[in-house]
Amino acid sequence: MTLNRDNIKNGLVQEIVREAERLGLLKTLTLEERLESRRRALKDVRPGSDVWVFGYGSLMWNPAFHFAEQRPALCYGYHRRFCLSTPVGRGSPDCPGLILALDRGGSCAGIAFRIEGDRVEEELDVVWQREMVAGSYVPTWVTLRTENGRVPAIAFVINRQTERYAGGLTLEQTARQIAEARGRLGACADYLTNTVAALDQLGIGDGPMHDLMERVLALQGRRK
Numbered sequence: 341m342t343l344n345r346d347n348i349k350n351g352l353v354q355e356i357v358r359e360a361e362r363l364g365l366l367k368t369l370t371l372e373e374r375l376e377s378r379r380r381a382l383k384d385v386r387p388g389s390d391v392w393v394f395g396y397g398s399l400m401w402n403p404a405f406h407f408a409e410q411r412p413a414l415c416y417g418y419h420r421r422f423c424l425s426t427p428v429g430r431g432s433p434d435c436p437g438l439i440l441a442l443d444r445g446g447s448c449a450g451i452a453f454r455i456e457g458d459r460v461e462e463e464l465d466v467v468w469q470r471e472m473v474a475g476s477y478v479p480t481w482v483t484l485r486t487e488n489g490r491v492p493a494i495a496f497v498i499n500r501q502t503e504r505y506a507g508g509l510t511l512e513q514t515a516r517q518i519a520e521a522r523g524r525l526g527a528c529a530d531y532l533t534n535t536v537a538a539l540d541q542l543g544i545g546d547g548p549m550h551d552l553m554e555r556v557l558a559l560q561g562r563r564k
Contacts, residue, residue: 341525345404348470353429356524357473360428366474366504373475378468381479381494388457392493393467394484396420396450397440398531401538405466407453411491412542413484418497419446420546422514422532424476425504430521430528437521437528438506438514440535441477441498449544452484452493464494476502515555529556 360366422438431437455463477496484493521528536553
């Protein structure tokens with residue numbers, strides 16, 4: 341199953357996550373908490389202004405929201421990392437997967453998406469339904485460097501207080517978890533390979549992601 345604009349708006353992400361909540365594996369945000377999170381993030385944005393969103397993982401190859409422009413962008417102070425454990429979506433309760441987040445330190449190249457002012461509320465609602473289901477991310481304003489100048493953008497940074505933060509895994513542990521996990525949204529390994537393909541298409545060098553993919557593919561080949 342692939343996430344798209346329609347099934348996100350129809351509550352697919354909430355439906356998937358509620359399965360894990362019923363098993364006590366995570367706690368979802370209420371609608372009011374999610375809306376308040378978005379209000380806080382936008383409190384200093386003038387009504388009618390455009391808003392930029394930073395994509396560094398699946399947003400690069402499957403944004404699922406409408407945008408007016410996209411630019412290659414570089415974010416300093418954070419790096420791309422498989423550091424969020426998930427028992428749903430790309431994993432299961434018996435075999436959790438890992439998904440990407442921004443973790444502190446270093447830099448990260450990705451894509452800046454510009455949402456036009458008159459569509460900000462509707463499109464960010466789609467983004468928030470997708471990213472801010474269980475409070476695993478902290479919506480954070482960052483300054484992105486692009487070929488046409490710097491732009492402020494919303495980026496989704498890992499919430500290190502969540503019990504699903506998996507920042508202490510070795511490369512081997514990370515690779516094994518990704519190689520084996522699968523959920524309703526597909527194989528965790530596909531999430532990784534799609535991200536690396538997007539990086540390659542953009543001409544972005546990310547050695548750790550490529551090293552991780554090589555290790556995952558090796559593990560899967562050995563199992564076969």
